[in-house]
Amino acid sequence: xxxxxxxxxxxxxxxxxxxxxxxxxxxxxxxxxxxxxxxxxxxxxxxxxxxxxxxxxxxxxxxxxxxxxxxxxxxxxxxxxxxxxxxxxxxxxxxxxxxxxxxxxxxxxxxxxxxxxxxxxxxxxxxxxxxxxxxxxxxxxxxxxxxxxxxxxxxxxxxxxxxxxxxxxxxxxxxxxxxxxxxxxxxxxxxxxxxxxxxxxxxxxxxxxxxxxxxxxxxxxxxxxxxxxxxxxxxxxxxxxxxxxxxxxxxxxxxxxxxxxxxxxxxxxxxxxxxxxxxxxxxxxxxxxxxxxxxxxxxxxxxxxxxxxxxxxxxxxxxxxxxxxxxxxxxxxxxxxxxxxxxxxxxxxxxxxxxxxxxxxxxxxxxxxxxxxxxxxxxxxxxxxxxxxxxxxxxxxxxxxxxxxxxxxxxxxxxxxxxxxxxxxxxxxxx
Numbered sequence: 001x002x003x004x005x006x007x008x009x010x011x012x013x014x015x016x017x018x019x020x021x022x023x024x025x026x027x028x029x030x031x032x033x034x035x036x037x038x039x040x041x042x043x044x045x046x047x048x049x050x051x052x053x054x055x056x057x058x059x060x061x062x063x064x065x066x067x068x069x070x071x072x073x074x075x076x077x078x079x080x081x082x083x084x085x086x087x088x089x090x091x092x093x094x095x096x097x098x099x100x101x102x103x104x105x106x107x108x109x110x111x112x113x114x115x116x117x118x119x120x121x122x123x124x125x126x127x128x129x130x131x132x133x134x135x136x137x138x139x140x141x142x143x144x145x146x147x148x149x150x151x152x153x154x155x156x157x158x159x160x161x162x163x164x165x166x167x168x169x170x171x172x173x174x175x176x177x178x179x180x181x182x183x184x185x186x187x188x189x190x191x192x193x194x195x196x197x198x199x200x201x202x203x204x205x206x207x208x209x210x211x212x213x214x215x216x217x218x219x220x221x222x223x224x225x226x227x228x229x230x231x232x233x234x235x236x237x238x239x240x241x242x243x244x245x246x247x248x249x250x251x252x253x254x255x256x257x258x259x260x261x262x263x264x265x266x267x268x269x270x271x272x273x274x275x276x277x278x279x280x281x282x283x284x285x286x287x288x289x290x291x292x293x294x295x296x297x298x299x300x301x302x303x304x305x306x307x308x309x310x311x312x313x314x315x316x317x318x319x320x321x322x323x324x325x326x327x328x329x330x331x332x333x334x335x336x337x338x339x340x341x342x343x344x345x346x347x348x349x350x351x352x353x354x355x356x357x358x359x360x361x362x363x364x365x366x367x368x369x370x371x372x373x374x375x376x377x378x379x380x381x382x383x384x385x386x387x388x389x390x391x392x393x394x395x396x397x398x399x400x401x402x403x404x405x406x407x408x409x410x411x412x413x414x415x416x417x418x419x420x421x422x423x424x425x426x427x428x429x430x431x
Contacts, residue, residue, distance in 0.1 A: 001086070001104070001118070001119065001120040002091050002118045002119050002120075003076060003085070003086075003091070003119075003410045003412070004082055004085060004086050004089070005086060005089060005405075005406075006132040007397060008159070009189075009405075009408075009409060010089070010090070010397070010399050010405055011302040013399060013400070013401075013404070013405045014370070014394050014399065014400045014405075014406055016305075016399050017401065018394070018400070019392055019396065021387060021391060022402055024039065024084075024338070024386070025389040025390075025391050026390070027131065028340055028384070028385075028387045028388065030353075031383075035355075035357070036196060036207060036420075037355065038043060039250075039388065040310045042351055042354060042355070042388050042393075043388050043391055043392050043395075044390050045279050045350075045351060045354055046347060046350075046351050046385075046389055047092070047143070047362060047392040047395070049093055049347050049350050049351075049398060049425050050093055050095055050096060050324065051093060051094060051096075051098065051124075051282065051325060051326060051343055051346050051347070052094065052096030052097060052098050052099070052124035052323070052324060052325040052326070053084045053087060053088075053094045053097050053098065053325070053326060053339060053343075054098050054227065054325060054326055054327050054328070055077060055080045055081075055084070055097055055098060055099050055100060055103070055104050056103060057088075057327070057328050057329075057330065057334050057335055057338075058073075058074055058080050058083040058084060058327060058336060058339065059073050059074055059080075059335060060073060060330060060331065061291065061328075061329030061330055061331050061335075062329070062331060062336060063331065064264055064423060068316040068331070070334065070335070071412060071413075071415070071416040071422065072412050072413070072414070072415025072416040072417075072418070073353050073415075073417045073419065073420065073421075075419055075421075076352060077099070077103075077104040077105075077112060077285055078106075078112065078115060080097075080104070080135050080418060081097065081112070081116050081119060081121065081409035082119075083116055083335075083336055084119075084121060085116075085119035085337050086336060086401075086411060087336055087343070088119075088121060089129055089397075089398065090340060090393075090399040090402035090405055090406055091340050091344060091393060091397050091398055091399075091402050092324075092392070092393050092397065092398035093342045093343045093344070093347050093393075094339070094343050094397040095120060095121055095122060095157075096121070096122055096123070096124035096125055096325070096340045096394030097116065097121050097122070097124060097426075098123070098124040098125055098126065098127060098175075098177075098325050099123060099126050099130060099168075099171070100126075100127040100128065100209075101127070101128060101160075101163070101164045101167060102127060102134045102135075102160075105130065105167070109146045109167055109170045109171050110178055112151075112171065113171050113172060122167070122172060122308055122324065123171040123172050123173045124173065124175070124325060125168070125173055125174070125175030125176060125177050125215075125217060125279075125325070126164050126165070126167065126168035126171070126173050126175070126176055126177070126325060126358050127164070127176075127177045127179070127185065128161045128164045128176065128177070128178055129160075129182035130145030130146065130157040130160060130161075131145070131179070133203065139152060139153045139156050139263070140153075141157070142151065144180075144182040144183075144190075144195070145157035145180055145181075145182055146158070146180050146182060146198070146199050146202035146203065147180070147182040147195040147198045147199045147202070147231050148182075148197070148198070149190070149198075154198065154201075154202050155386020157202065158205045159427075160180060161176065161204060161206045162205075162209045163211075164208075165209055165210060165211070165214070166174060168211070169214075171212055173214075173215055174214050174215065174216055174262050175215045175219040175278075175323065176206070176214065176215075176216050176217065177219055177252060178203070178206070178211040178216065178217065178218060178219065179192065179221065179386070180199075180231065181221075181224070181225045181226060181230075182195065182199070182209055182226065182230070182231045182232075182233050183195070183225075183227075183228070183230035183233070184226055184228045185226060185228050186227045186228055187198050187228060190227055191230070195231050196231060196237070196241075197427060199232070199241070200233055200241060200244060200245070202273075203241065203245055203249075204215075204245065205246050207246060207248065207249060210362050214248060215248050215249075215250055215278060215323075216245070216248055216249045216250065216280060217251070217278040217309050217323070218232065218238045218242050218249060218250070218251055218252060218278070219232070219238075219251055219252040219254060219257070219281070220232045220234055220235060220237060220238040220251070220252075220254075220257060221233065221254065221257040221289065222234065222257060222258055222259055223288070224288070224289060227287075235251060235267045235270070235271065236252070238251040238252075238275050239251055239270075239271065239274065242276050243276065243400055246326040248278075250276055250277065250278025250279070251276045251277060251278050252278050252279050252280065252281065252323075252328060252375075253268060253271070253277070253279070254269060254278070254281035254283070254289075255280070255281065255282060255283050255284065255285060255301075255302075255305075256279070256281075256283050256284070256285040256288065256289040256290055256291055256292075257289055257296075258284075258285075258369070260287065260288070264301060265301070265304040265305045265307065265308050268309065268310075268312075269308045269312075272309075272311075272312040272315075272316070272320070277312070277322050277324065278322060278323060279322045279324060280282065280305075280322065280323070280324055280325065281325055281326070281327035282294045282303075282324065282325065282326050282327065282342065282346050283326065283327050283328045283342075284296045284297040284298060285297065285298075289377060291327065291329035292328065292339060293328060293338045293342045293345075294326060294328070294343075294345045294346050295342065295344075295345030295346070295348070295349070299345065299348075299349065299383060302346065302349040303317050303349045303353060303377075303380075303381045304344070304352050304377070305352035306349045306352070306383050307353045307377065308356065309322065309350075309353065310356065310358075311330060314358070324346065326339060326342050326343065326346070328342060334412060336406060336408075336411070336412070337403050337406060339402060340402040340406065341402075341403060344389060344402065347389055348385055348386075351385045351388055352380050352381055352383060352385055353380065355379075355383055355385070356376065356377060356380040357379070357380070359371055359377055360376050361363070361376045361377070364376060366412035384396075
């Protein structure tokens with residue numbers, strides 16, 4: 001496995017805080033023992049957790065008004081892999097990378113896969129892009145892609161998705177995520193039922209092209225760029241379409257794609273109950289689809305989502321394996337630091353949920369003791385599991401403090417020299 005930051009350097013950084021970490025770990029072990037929980041079991045669970053990185057997330061994002069590039073940004077997919085490898089090296093929780101086409105298209109996907117494997121990475125689900133026009137594209141998606149009135153436009157969008165499947169298959173991926181911005185900005189702009197009919201017709205053609213061991217993830221979003229009516233706007237529409245398409249079609253939940261204050265954990269419970277929860281795009285939100293760092297605004301919501309996932313795992317068994325991925329836009333921070341921090345926060349919620357006293361919670365629910373049921377959840381949420389996460393990283397060769405180690409390494413300054421800006425090269429696709 002190839003690392004861009006010396007393992008010796010990481011070890012030296014860890015040595016400075018190892019005594020304090022061990023003290024904190026031992027103290028937490030005592031607290032958990034009094035609750036009847038074994039810290040080593042939880043540390044093993046933390047070590048087994050993984051959340052995929054978005055290739056586009058390692059570059060600086062932007063807004064509709066401007067994008068302010070950072071220094072040493074990746075200029076192509078191979079440089080993105082370097083950054084993703086560094087994130088995984090320090091966090092030991094992000095071995096998967098999700099690519100976005102055509103942003104990450106390469107003429108040699110086998111070479112890309114070989115380089116990723118040398119870094120200890122694999123490719124997660126691939127993402128298609130029909131929400132913007134690609135360079136040299138014959139027909140425009142201005143008025144829709146998979147739902148376009150023009151059958152030639154729909155055929156082009158279908159062909160692009162099938163091409164993504166073929167590329168992903170070469171890379172070792174096992175899933176295709178489909179998000180479209182199709183919809184209407186004015187009442188009467190299109191027939192609402194007709195648009196969904198065209199969507200299903202297009203998606204059936206893509207579904208048919210899926211390899212037998214692949215899944216299709218349908219991503220919904222309440223609004224933007226269609227502000228009157230988005231074709232796949234909510235979990236109900238996503239669920240209906242996934243059901244219509246077949247068992248390989250699942251629903252993907254992006255935490256920012258809902259109206260403010262939506263009960264996302266209940267959506268997770270419903271999709272799990274009916275066997276259609278495919279996975280997540282983790283981020284955080286204050287007003288809309290803000291794509292903020294995971295856990296930066298509402299960590300309790302993230303915890304409650306993992307409570308439902310914990311319950312789903314108990315009920316559904318070992319076949320319950322939703323896909324986890326970060327999907328963020330970093331405008332004012334170093335993207336590598338934000339992705340490391342977010343991976344840790346998602347992992348934190350996973351372990352906090354594992355701390356829930358399920359027997360006590362079930363008892364309080366059966367006895368309609370609302371206060372104690374809520375307090376049972378709060379006890380797990382308030383527990384600082386940082387020593388568990390840090391110890392899992394250190395034992396796996398990662399960093400006790402990923403951000404501090406990254407900054408001390410001078411990685412970004414090195415990349416400033418290696419990666420002078422190139423006109424037209426993309427460090428990010430989310431703008």
